Structure formats: C-alpha cells, structure tokens
Amino acid sequence: MAKKQFKAESKRLLDMMINSIYTHKEIFLRELISNASDAIDKLYFKSLTDSNVGIAREDFKITLAINKQNRTLTITDNGIGMTADELEKNLGVIAKSGSFDFKEQNEKKDNIDIIGQFGVGFYSAFMVASKVTVKSKAYGSDEAFEWTSNGTQGYEVKVCDKQSVGTEIELVIKDNTDEESYDEYLEQYRIMGIVKKYSNYIRYPIVMDVEHEKLKEGSDNEYETEIATETLNSMVPIWRKNKSDITLDEYNAFYKETFFDTEEPVAVIHSKTEGSATYNALMYIPSRAPYNYYTKDFEKGLQLYASGVLIMDKCSDLLPDYFSFVKGLVDSEDLSLNISRELLQHDRQLKLIAKSIEKKIKNELEKLQKTDRDKYVKFFEAFGLQLKFGLYNNYGMNKDTLKDLVMFYSSSEKKLVTLAEYTQRMKEGQEFIFFASGESIDRIDNLPQTELLKDKGYEILYLTDNVDEFALQMLFEYDGKKFKSASAGDLDLESTEEKEQNEKTAEQSKDLFTFMQEALKDKVSTVRLSQRLKTHPVCITSDGEISLEMEKVINQMPTDAKVKAKRVLEINAKHPIFEKLKSLFESDKELLKTYSEILYTQALMIEGISVDDPVDYSNKVCELLVK
Ligand code: ADP
Numbered sequence: 001m002a003k004k005q006f007k008a009e010s011k012r013l014l015d016m017m018i019n020s021i022y023t024h025k026e027i028f029l030r031e032l033i034s035n036a037s038d039a040i041d042k043l044y045f046k047s048l049t050d051s052n053v054g055i056a057r058e059d060f061k062i063t064l065a066i067n068k069q070n071r072t073l074t075i076t077d078n079g080i081g082m083t084a085d086e087l088e089k090n091l092g093v094i095a096k097s098g099s100f101d102f103k104e105q106n107e108k109k110d111n112i113d114i115i116g117q118f119g120v121g122f123y124s125a126f127m128v129a130s131k132v133t134v135k136s137k138a139y140g141s142d143e144a145f146e147w148t149s150n151g152t153q154g155y156e157v158k159v160c161d162k163q164s165v166g167t168e169i170e171l172v173i174k175d176n177t178d179e180e181s182y183d184e185y186l187e188q189y190r191i192m193g194i195v196k197k198y199s200n201y202i203r204y205p206i207v208m209d210v211e212h213e214k215l216k217e218g219s220d221n222e223y224e225t226e227i228a229t230e231t232l233n234s235m236v237p238i239w240r241k242n243k244s245d246i247t248l249d250e251y252n253a254f255y256k257e258t259f260f261d262t263e264e265p266v267a268v269i270h271s272k273t274e275g276s277a278t279y280n281a282l283m284y285i286p287s288r289a290p291y292n293y294y295t296k297d298f299e300k301g302l303q304l305y306a307s308g309v310l311i312m313d314k315c316s317d318l319l320p321d322y323f324s325f326v327k328g329l330v331d332s333e334d335l336s337l338n339i340s341r342e343l344l345q346h347d348r349q350l351k352l353i354a355k356s357i358e359k360k361i362k363n364e365l366e367k368l369q370k371t372d373r374d375k376y377v378k379f380f381e382a383f384g385l386q387l388k389f390g391l392y393n394n395y396g397m398n399k400d401t402l403k404d405l406v407m408f409y410s411s412s413e414k415k416l417v418t419l420a421e422y423t424q425r426m427k428e429g430q431e432f433i434f435f436a437s438g439e440s441i442d443r444i445d446n447l448p449q450t451e452l453l454k455d456k457g458y459e460i461l462y463l464t465d466n467v468d469e470f471a472l473q474m475l476f477e478y479d480g481k482k483f484k485s486a487s488a489g490d491l492d493l494e495s496t497e498e499k500e501q502n503e504k505t506a507e508q509s510k511d512l513f514t515f516m517q518e519a520l521k522d523k524v525s526t527v528r529l530s531q532r533l534k535t536h537p538v539c540i541t542s543d544g545e546i547s548l549e550m551e552k553v554i555n556q557m558p559t560d561a562k563v564k565a566k567r568v569l570e571i572n573a574k575h576p577i578f579e580k581l582k583s584l585f586e587s588d589k590e591l592l593k594t595y596s597e598i599l600y601t602q603a604l605m606i607e608g609i610s611v612d613d614p615v616d617y618s619n620k621v622c623e624l625l626v627k
Pocket of ligand 1: 077
C-alpha cells in the first residue's frame with residue numbers, strides 16, 4: 001500500500017515536533033496517557049447504557065511497557081479504539097478546528113507552547129520517537145487496523161491482528177545524539193517519575209511491570225530480579241484532598257491539564273460543603289475566554305462525579321448562563337451512579353447543589369473584585385460581556401446577583417468602575433447615574449453631549465458594548481439612582497436663572513426651530529435649543545424610550561423588527577452658528593434649509609450614525625465652499 005502524505009499543516013507541525021528543541025519532551029507521555037484516558041472515558045460512558053460493552057469499571061486501565069532491546073515504549077488502553085477511518089482522520093490530519101494561525105506567532109516565540117492547545121497532543125510522540133505504530137480496534141468492530149509513521153515520510157494504514165478492543169501505541173525511541181539523551185525514556189524510574197508528575201490524577205490505573213532487584217533467598221550478596229505489576233498513579237483526586245495539602249501550583253497544574261488552558265486561572269474555588277447539599281467542588285475562573293466562548297458552539301458545564309466516578313463531562317444544569325465561563329467539577333455522594341441525563345435534570349439534589357455553587361461563584365468574584373482589582377479586570381475583560389448579557393436576559397431576573405459584578409469605564413477615573421463606586425462619589429444633589437454610548441472610549445469622550453456634563457464635574461459611564469444600554473435599562477436603577485443618557489431627554493443641569501434665560505431664548509426662536517424641523521421633516525421629530533452643549537454647534541439626541549444606540553443595535557440584529565428613535569436636533573445658542581441661523585431665517589430661507597441639512601448630517605456623523613446620502617451632503621458643503 002502506498003504511503004500517504006500528511007496534510008500540509010500537519011506536516012509543518014510534525015517537522016516542529018521532530019526537530020523540537022523543546023525542553024519538556026517528557027510531556028509526550030502525558031499527552032498519550034491523556035488520550036488513552038479519554039478513550040476509556042468514552043467506552044466507560046457507553047457501558048453505563050450498553051450492557052454489551054462487558055467491561056467493569058475496575059477493569060479499565062492503561063498499561064505501559066518498556067522493551068530496552070527493541071528500544072520501544074508501548075502505551076496500551078482498553079478504551080473505545082479507532083476505526084481505520086478514525087485513524088486516518090485523527091492521526092493523519094491535525095488542525096481539525098482550523099485554528100492554525102498559531103504557527104507564525106509561536107514558532108518565533110517559545111518554540112512550542114502549542115502542545116495540547118490545538119489537539120496536537122499525539123504528534124508530540126515524534127519528539128522522542130523515530131517511528132510510531134498505532135494498533136487499534138474500535139468498539140463494535142471486527143477488524144483492527146495499524147497506523148504507522150516515521151514522521152517525515154507520511155503514514156500507512158493497514159489491517160492488523162488485534163483481539164481486544166482498544167489502542168496500543170508503540171514508540172520506537174530515538175537514538176541518543178550529542179545534544180540529547182533519549183535513552184532515559186526506556187528507564188522505568190524515569191517513566192514512573194513522569195507519570196507521577198503529570199498523570200497522577202488520571203482516574204484509571206496506569207500500570208507497568210516494574211523490575212526490582214532483591215536479595216536472593218538465603219544469600220546476603222546475591223541479587224535477583226523480581227518483576228511486579230505496579231500502579232504508578234495515586235488516582236486520589238485532588239479535590240478530595242484537604243485544601244491545606246494542596247499548593248497553588250498543584251491547583252493550577254490540574255486546571256491546565258484537565259481543562260486545556262495554557263494560562264493560569266484568576267481564581268480557584270475549592271469547597272467541601274455539607275448540609276442540604278453535600279458535595280466537593282473544585283472550580284476555576286479562567287483568565288481568558290476560549291476562542292468559541294461567545295458562539296453557539298461553546299458548551300457550558302461542570303464535570304459531575306458521583307462518589308468519585310465521573311458520570312458527566314459537562315453538566316450544564318450546574319451553571320447559570322451568566323457564569324458559563326466557570327470550569328471545574330462537582331463530586332457528590334448524594335447522586336446515584338446510574339442516573340440518566342433526563343432524570344438528572346430534575347434531580348432535587350442537583351438543583352440544590354447548583355444553587356449553592358452559584359452563590360460560591362458570586363462570592364468569589366466579589367472577593368476578587370475587592371482584593372485583587374487587576375485580576376478582576378482581567379477576568380472582566382474576558383467575561384464581562386457575559387455578565388452584562390445576564391443582567392439583561394430573562395427580564396432582569398438575575399440583576400441582584402449581577403449588579404455589583406458589572407463594571408463600566410468611567411470618564412473621571414479613566415478605568416472600569418463598579419456602580420457602587422460611582423454612586424458613592426456622586427456629587428451633592430446629583431440625581432442620576434449618567435452614561436453615554438458609542439463605539440469606543442475616545443469617540444464617546446469627544447461627543448458634544450459629554451462636554452458640559454464633564455465640565456460641571458459629573459462622572460459619566462462610557463458604554464461601548466451593544467448590550468450595555470439594554471442591561472442598564474433592565475437594571476432601571478442602582479441604589480435608588482436612575483440611569484440617564486447624556487444623549488436623551490432633559491439632563492436638568494442648569495440653575496433656575498439659566499433655565500429662565502433658556503426658555504426665553506427658545507420662545508424667541510420658536511419659529512426658526514419650527515422652520516428647520518419642517519425642512520428636516522422625516523428626519524427629526526424636533527429641533528430645539530440645547531441645554532447640554534458647551535462649545536459644539538449641534539448634536540443629535542433622542543426623546544422617548546428608544547435611544548439612538550438602541551436603534552443602532554436593534555436594527556443590526558438579523559430580525560425584521562426595525563425601530564426608530566425619536567431624533568432631536570439640538571442647537572447650541574452660545575455658538576456663533578445660532579446667530580447665523582437667525583439671520584438666515586430673516587434673509588434667505590432656502591439657504592437656511594441647506595444649513596439645516598448640513599448641521600443635521602454633521603450631528604449624525606459625530607454620533608457615529610451612518611449618513612443616508614453622503615453625496616448630497618458633500619455637494620451641499622461644496623456649494624457653500626465655493627460661494
Ligand atoms: P486531541 O487529543 O487533543 O484531540 P490528539 O492529536 O492527541 O488530539 O488526538 C487526536 C484524536 O485521536 C483524539 O481526539 C482521539 O479522537 C483520537 N485518539 C488519540 N489517541 C487515542 C486513543 N488512545 N484511543 C482512541 N482514540 C484516540
């Protein structure tokens with residue numbers, strides 16, 4: 001049979017593995033053992049519902065074997081196995097997820113930080129092996145197949161002889177070179193050490209025939225070799241140990257291995273809870289969002305163990321959507337081992353556990369926010385959006401849980417602040433929590449509407465995410481203070497005198513504004529004197545429930561529902577343009593129409609709203625320029 005070539009991407013990765021100068025080559029064993037353990041998990045899950053599997057839980061195991069003469073190290077599992085197709089698909093091609101951009105950045109960077117991150121685990125075998133043979137028999141199949149490769153020249157798949165279901169991976173260990181020793185991977189103590197270091201909590205026994213020298217019976221200087229099968233991993237799960245016996249490094253190592261993250265989490269929650277719900281939980285708050293976090297593909301959930309036995313890998317009922325980023329596991333003796341997924345959903349005990357877990361997560365986040373703001377900000381940058389969606393969803397049902405966890409950028413602090421921090425430093429007599437929306441912090445900061453507010457010393461929350469205004473609307477108020485947009489309604493900023501003066505000016509210019517409004521008939525519902533502008537000539541604001549930002553967001557959504565904010569063109573009476581408008585009203589009404597159009601369009605552009613007819617606008621401006 002002809003050799004098949006690896007796909008281009010795989011080839012490149014393979015080259016990296018073969019020529020790796022990676023110092024932790026030993027991790028290849030962790031990768032292979034972890035694959036074996038996953039494969040056993042799969043068959044074990046099947047065995048819960050399919051009596052044909054015929055293997056008892058205690059019979060699942062991973063076997064290591066060293067053969068020094070042949071220079072081989074073999075890893076065998078009695079897991080689910082692979083069909084010929086799967087061998088081809090899983091081992092012939094990598095980068096299944098298509099995320100292969102890492103090569104550019106990482107090749108330059110730390111050589112290989114990518115192991116395990118993109119499902120390249122198996123390939124790490126080529127860091128230590130000159131040839132790899134995978135014999136596998138899939139559960140439910142009569143035939144076994146063999147996949148072989150020496151890395152560089154592609155791979156081959158053919159039928160082979162293998163009786164038992166599962167996978168056997170044989171590595172021919174490379175010869176030593178001047179720089180590098182490979183013999184160590186044929187030393188039993190070295191292998192035992194690697195297993196202890198990386199795979200100690202693998203749930204299935206990792207066994208090996210271990211040779212011991214012992215004194216010959218009846219002799220005091222003659223030794224003989226005794227061979228005994230030993231289990232190399234302790235299997236005592238970390239979450240069942242006492243907190244005081246676990247270091248942060250151990251917690252983090254467990255996290256990285258189990259949940260496939262290369263970065264350390266921002267927080268660890270380890271708790272043993274007794275009472276109405278009795279369980280052990282070990283949970284982590286990641287420091288960054290997985291690439292698919294904000295997509296439909298992301299599956300939330302915690303691993304669920306019943307008395308130390310994994311019964312579900314992602315139990316979604318344990319986590320509310322707004323805390324879906326939490327990774328971890330729950331182990332409870334209150335749950336039955338053989339409970340079906342359907343029944344589990346309605347399980348009273350599980351509901352109690354979920355409630356209790358939610359509280360723990362909330363407390364942990366609040367603690368982090370107070371005690372380590374930098375870490376909290378890192379967390380919030382990754383997952384804040386999810387918390388804000390949580391505020392908004394279900395008609396704000398969860399606002400009490402979430403209102404103190406969300407943060408917004410503050411105009412005065414120039415960083416993220418909580419609503420509590422905002423309200424605590426509100427000015428004497430300040431009625432509202434002010435906010436302004438836009439595409440970016442800079443853009444909002446330059447909005448005409450925010451100038452006067454800032455000038456008068458008010459703090460403004462800058463909202464840059466689509467969901468922000470909706471979340472605040474759902475929240476309605478915080479600590480008795482209502483939210484108020486800098487771009488909507490009456491801000492109530494003036495003194496009584498200023499108010500009177502404004503009313504007088506407005507009254508005098510009533511006809512002018514009516515004329516302008518007619519000129520902009522379908523575009524604005526009102527033209528009025530502005531109370532919020534300082535140096536800018538005009539701005540666009542809105543009256544009523546729907547703000548300009550909401551209009552933008554809702555109309556971007558892929559539904560037919562379109563909304564329109566009631567647009568208001570506001571004119572600054574203190575700006576010279578106002579005198580000009582007044583005089584045009586007396587002398588040249590046609591030109592006043594053009595001015596109205598131009599000012600309106602400018603206000604839209606400042607606001608970041610797309611202009612209906614940019615060509616018309618450009619022509620009008622040009623006409624004026626050549627005048
Ligand atoms: P990852 O484990 O990250 O998906 P790998 O390259 O290590 O990436 O493995 C690719 C795939 O090959 C696995 O997802 C699994 O489907 C399959 N596989 C690897 N090792 C085994 C094994 N021992 N038994 C069954 N399937 C395996």
